[in-house]
Amino acid sequence: MYIVTSAQMRELDLRTIEEIGIPSMALMENAGKAIAEEVIRLCRERSGTAAGKLRADTGMEGDLRGVIRADEALALAHPEREHWLILAGKGNNGGDGLVAARYLREAGIGVTVAYALPPEQLQGDAALQRDAAARLGIPLLVHGRDAVDYAACTGIVDALLGTGAHGEPRGAYADMIAAANASGKTIVSADIPSGISADTGEVSRPCIAARLTVSLAFLKRGLTQFPGAEAAGEVVVRSIGIPSELCGQQEGLAFLLTEDVLRGRLRVDTARRRSPDGHKGTYGHVLVAAGSPRMSGAGLLCSRAALRAGSGLVTWALPAPLLPHMAGAAPEIMLAPASGGDWDEGSAASLLELAASRDSLAAGPGLGRFEGDGRWLRRIWEQAECPLVVDADALNMLADCKDISAWKSRQADTVLTPHPGEMARLTGMSTQEVQRDRMSAAVKYATEQQVTLVLKGARTVIAAPDGTAYVNMTGNAGMATGGSGDVLTGIIAGLLAEGLTGPQAAAYGVYLHGLAGETASSRRGHMSSLIAGDLIEAL
Numbered sequence: 001m002y003i004v005t006s007a008q009m010r011e012l013d014l015r016t017i018e019e020i021g022i023p024s025m026a027l028m029e030n031a032g033k034a035i036a037e038e039v040i041r042l043c044r045e046r047s048g049t050a051a052g053k054l055r056a057d058t059g060m061e062g063d064l065r066g067v068i069r070a071d072e073a074l075a076l077a078h079p080e081r082e083h084w085l086i087l088a089g090k091g092n093n094g095g096d097g098l099v100a101a102r103y104l105r106e107a108g109i110g111v112t113v114a115y116a117l118p119p120e121q122l123q124g125d126a127a128l129q130r131d132a133a134a135r136l137g138i139p140l141l142v143h144g145r146d147a148v149d150y151a152a153c154t155g156i157v158d159a160l161l162g163t164g165a166h167g168e169p170r171g172a173y174a175d176m177i178a179a180a181n182a183s184g185k186t187i188v189s190a191d192i193p194s195g196i197s198a199d200t201g202e203v204s205r206p207c208i209a210a211r212l213t214v215s216l217a218f219l220k221r222g223l224t225q226f227p228g229a230e231a232a233g234e235v236v237v238r239s240i241g242i243p244s245e246l247c248g249q250q251e252g253l254a255f256l257l258t259e260d261v262l263r264g265r266l267r268v269d270t271a272r273r274r275s276p277d278g279h280k281g282t283y284g285h286v287l288v289a290a291g292s293p294r295m296s297g298a299g300l301l302c303s304r305a306a307l308r309a310g311s312g313l314v315t316w317a318l319p320a321p322l323l324p325h326m327a328g329a330a331p332e333i334m335l336a337p338a339s340g341g342d343w344d345e346g347s348a349a350s351l352l353e354l355a356a357s358r359d360s361l362a363a364g365p366g367l368g369r370f371e372g373d374g375r376w377l378r379r380i381w382e383q384a385e386c387p388l389v390v391d392a393d394a395l396n397m398l399a400d401c402k403d404i405s406a407w408k409s410r411q412a413d414t415v416l417t418p419h420p421g422e423m424a425r426l427t428g429m430s431t432q433e434v435q436r437d438r439m440s441a442a443v444k445y446a447t448e449q450q451v452t453l454v455l456k457g458a459r460t461v462i463a464a465p466d467g468t469a470y471v472n473m474t475g476n477a478g479m480a481t482g483g484s485g486d487v488l489t490g491i492i493a494g495l496l497a498e499g500l501t502g503p504q505a506a507a508y509g510v511y512l513h514g515l516a517g518e519t520a521s522s523r524r525g526h527m528s529s530l531i532a533g534d535l536i537e538a539l
Contacts, residue, residue: 001237001261002247003254003471004218006163006198011250012217016242027240028092028125031216032099034238035157035190037073038214039084039100040107042155042186049077079108085153085185086113087176089160089194095126096190096216097159098133105138112139114148116160116172143172150183158208159190163198163220169206177206189213192220193231200437201228209233217242219256224471225438226458254439254469257462257511261470268500268508272310283312284359284497287386288490289338289351291318291366296326298366298392298486301532303333305490306362308539309509311497317354319343345372348379355380360387362493364394365486373397382408387496387505391417391489399425404449413502415492416445417454419485443469452502454492456485460510464503472507474514478527479535487535488513512539 004012016022076082086101088094094115101111113133119140122130134140141148150156158180160173169177177194180187187210192198195207201222213232215223217240222228229235247253255261262268275282286306291299296318303316313334318326320337327335336354339347355361361384363377370376377397381388381404388410390398395418398404416426420438424431427445434441438461446453446463455461458477462470491513495505513535520534521527 001256001258002218002244003221003224003256003469004247004250005221005252008247008250008252009163009198009218009220012242012246015246020243020246022241025125025128027242028095028129029099030240031096031190031238032101032129033103034216034240035096035100035159035188035214036103036107038212038236038238039104039155039157039188040074040076040109042188042212043076043079043082043109046186047077047081074103074107076107076109080110082154083110083112083152084155084157085148085150086111086157087116087160087180088113089116089162089173090121090123090126091162091164092124092126093159093162093190094122095124095129096162097157098126098129100157100159100190101133101138102129102136105136112141112153114141114143114146114176116143116176118142118145143176148176148179150179150185153183153185155186155188156180156183157188157190158194158210160208161194162191165194166197168204169195174206177208181206181209186211189232191216192222193228196222196228196231198222200440201225202436203227203231207231212236214238216240218244218247221254221439224256224459229459252443252467252469254471257470257472257474257507259511262508262511266504266507268504270508274310280312283310284494284499285313285315285357286311286490286493286497287351287355287358287361288314288316288365288493289361289363289367289380290316290486291322291326292343292368293319293322294368295366296322297483300326300329300333301483301486301536302362302365302490302493304330304536305487305539306494306497307332308536309491309494309498309512311494314494315354315358317351343367343370343373343376345370345376348376351380352383355384355386358386359497359499360389360493362389362391362489364389364391365489367393369393369396374401377401378407381410381414385412387413387415387502389415389417389489389493389496391485392422395422396425409450413496413505414451415454415496415502415506416451417456417485417489417492417506419456423455439463439469439471443467452506454488454506454510456488460514462503462507462510468503470507472510472514474511475517476514476521476527478521478530479514479517481531483532484513484517484535487516487532491539
């Protein structure tokens with residue numbers, strides 16, 4: 001499923017109209033009908049009824065030639081019980097709402113249009129829809145001129161501000177948003193809730209709190225990231241006639257990460273098939289550089305996760321004093337001393353020697369900081385020829401090195417897995433700035449540094465070196481627990497060792513990690529009970 005920015009959506013609209021020849025009025029008509037159909041679906045769910053059907057009596061039992069069906073998408077058992085208030089702005093979003101009003105009226109539902117501004121200010125297609133609604137006698141009110149009784153309706157369609165809106169809602173728009181929220185009525189937003197940034201997911205005050213958002217044509221970027229995702233409620237994407245192939249021709253593609261996207265675009269075998277004559281060497285050997293006396297568990301979690309992800313072999317490199325304590329903690333994992341004492345700059349040599357015969361290297365979980373760690377990481381970065389996953393303390397080392405453009409470019413895949421705080425240190429931004437526009441931050445860093453970047457958190461963003469981005473939907477809040485990131489690093493390292501590319505391993509790893517969280521939560525009975533080890537067992 002494509003994810004688009006407001007600028008991309010404007011371009012798609014224009015190309016559809018000018019190059020394909022589909023009139024803008026046709027697109028608006030399709031949009032309004034889609035909104036009306038989703039309103040009716042909600043009404044059915046609320047009343048517990050299904051779409052109505054009309055059947056003609058042919059007198060011939062079993063003879064289907066006489067069956068007549070109504071437009072079931074617009075059928076409602078008791079439409080007279082519903083009355084919806086359509087909040088219309090002066091732009092095309094308002095025009096979409098006016099079309100929805102006509103279709104709801106056709107279905108027998110009572111509708112009233114409340115304009116934010118005098119309807120004479122509407123222009124273009126929206127003005128034509130205004131005139132059509134007036135000719136049909138649909139009641140209209142104007143904010144500031146007429147009293148709008150929000151309590152009298154059974155639901156509200158928010159068609160005030162569309163994807164082109166910027167800044168805080170003001171005046172009539174702010175008043176109507178606040179009144180709609182205060183009404184406690186079910187709100188359905190047209191394309192995007194008024195007050196949400198279509199590109200970042202930032203929310204203004206006030207901002208519509210929707211029960212359902214009907215995203216028209218393609219999913220808007222701001223609907224995939226919090227806090228906008230919460231304000232949008234349930235999101236349904238409805239086609240309005242814009243060819244999806246046009247979307248695929250744009251730069252800066254982004255996708256909702258689904259199994260179809262994994263299989264189709266990323267070419268990942270989600271069945272995780274294994275060759276009948278395969279052996280442990282067939283599925284790769286992961287080297288994990290992790291753990292310190294204070295955080296030895298991070299290396300253990302990472303190593304175990306790499307095995308559960310399907311890697312045939314895992315070697316955990318750790319300081320020699322920790323070896324006796326970790327021996328037997330997971331008998332499937334091989335242990336190797338990386339230094340005589342704690343981690344130090346000189347341990348890079350032994351780690352590189354180990355990495356020379358491994359298929360991927362994960363560095364960072366529980367590593368701690370030490371004198372010369374930036375030089376240590378640079379040696380690993382420049383000299384390790386296998387795919388590399390950089391996480392946790394290794395990310396902080398990377399951030400302290402500031403400009404890594406002078407470093408020798410890596411030929412093998414490189415995956416970075418920062419949380420927002422680590423991302424802030426990598427980019428020199430504040431955590432708030434990173435969170436304000438997660439996708440842009442991830443894509444910018446990935447393309448500039450030619451790495452695959454996994455920006456962790458709710459709705460994790462995966463950005464590939466070519467600028468393609470993916471937004472993950474699996475997982476839950478129970479995964480916000482110590483060690484969860486170490487598990488993800490191990491999963492990605494395991495998939496890299498099996499031969500997946502950086503973008504493939506990162507996207508599939510994040511997806512599997514989230515699924516494991518959902519499975520573990522179900523097993524535990526509540527997500528609050530999750531610990532990182534549960535994720536490994538649920539893989």
